[in-house]
Amino acid sequence: MTNAHIEISIKGQWVTVPAVEIGGRSIVVTGRRLRVATVHDEDWLEDELDDPESCIRRLKACRSNGAKADVFTFAQKLPAETPKYSYRMEWNSIAAIRLTTFADWWEKLPKDTRKNTRRAAKRGVVVKFRELDDALIGGLVALNNDSPMRQGVPFAHFGKTVEEVRKDYSSFRDRSDFICAYLGDELIGLMKLVYCGKVAAIMQLLTKSRHYDKRPANVLITTAVERCAQRGISYVTYGRYRYGNKDNSSLIDFKDRNGFVEVLVPKYHVPLTLRGAVCLKLGLHRGLVGTLPSSVIRVGAALRAKWYSWRLRAGVAQW
Structure with missing residues (x-):
């Protein structure tokens, strides 16, 4: 020791x-x-x-x-x-998706969620898998600086430098996917997905608020679930479902609509x-x-x- x-x-x-x-x-x-x-x-x-x-x-x-x-x-x-x-x-x-097949997860989603995912493609959102290179880090800096507040509190990553952002995103790079949503050349959403055996854990899901109508978060989750199904992953997790006694929030609603359930x-x-x-x-x-x-x-x-x-x-x- x-x-x-x-x-x-x-x-x-x-x-x-x-x-x-x-x-x-x-x-x-x-x-x-x-x-x-x-x-x-x-x-x-x-x-x-x-x-x-x-x-x-x-x-x-x-x-x-x-x-x-x-x-x-x-x-x-x-x-x-x-x-x-x-x-x-x-x-x-x-908060977890018990994953058997992509089709099974997709068919169980509410109609509005499936519609939002299709809407992203119709409005020009393109999803790409990227490496954590200088170009992506530059996009992440802009993504962080989209708003000084998120979910009603100051956003801790607002105003961070290129090197600070590089450090934040460099963990577990050998078993992570960086799933990026683009509108033209602009990065409007990113998910960092970390593979932990039969579990894939969402470490970060961040989108630009001014492009909310493009529904980048929905298409990022859909892409992640599809990739995990291809890899034989059993669970996709997204942090806690319930934080302490906080049992009613927009984040819980979002997770519900995207197929996440509470697993104890x-x-x-x-x-x-x-x-x-x-x-x-x-x-x-x-x-x-x-x-x-x-x-x-x-x-x-x-x-x-x-x-x-x-x-x-x-x-x-x-x-």
């Missing part, structure tokens, strides 16, 4: 955090009041943690103040939906210290979105969006 520091991306920003190398995996430690250890890039790995007990023992024995954690969290990966361990467990809500996968929370045990008992590890009622979250999100919108109109440069 070796201690180190590595860079990770949190909400679009790169930060350096303590890390412990255990069994060939990097375990990173984040948080202030509650220090949580997680498997680095767990969502994008090809396999799940196979010996959690060894990690738990070594984390408990860790003497480094920086790498010392209160809670160790890890999850099973699809298709493993049945709990394997007796640790404290909660369900991880995954075991996620484990193991206390490493007394502080960790108390926080788990009180549910503090879930954060505000995991503890507040959904009605309060909806009101708070609406007020937050109005606040940021006002700041944007007022010309406030710094968020």
Whole structure:
């Protein structure tokens, strides 16, 4: 077991955090009041943690103040939906398409979704698979700068430089597809799809808001599902289906309309210290979105969006 520091991306920003190398995996430690250890890039790995007990023992024995954690969290990966361990467990809500054939997925979509996909082609949208070269990175910079706000909050990637964008998109390049939607020579949408064994995970799906009427997001998802069916992929995932108690959002509606369903996968929370045990008992590890009622979250999100919108109109440069 070796201690180190590595860079990770949190909400679009790169930060350096303590890390412990255990069994060939990097375990990173984040948080202030509650220090949580997680498997680095767990969502994008090809396999799940196979010996959690060894990690738990070594984390408990860790003497480094920086790498010392209160809670160790890890999850099973699809298709493993049945709990394997007796640790404290909660369900991880995954947005997933259970893929058998492309035709089966397509026929089950709502008529409006199929119409939107066809509309993209009729309005001149062309989909291409690209390598992450300088030309694509230039298009990604413009894509990031389409709007300073997305989904009612400041967009973390707005204003990033070419090198910052290159760094953001360079992970897992050997097993990723960059699926691009073009209108003429203009990049109006991109999906980064990472292959993790029998699962293909959407790491990024970004479109230009002023070309919403061209429905680039729909055609990108359709192209991704078709490619995954050709490769024999069993699941296409798109982040969380439900974030904590936030059970009603435009993103959930979008995922529903494109054939994603909620799949529950075991996620484990193991206390490493007394502080960790108390926080788990009180549910503090879930954060505000995991503890507040959904009605309060909806009101708070609406007020937050109005606040940021006002700041944007007022010309406030710094968020």
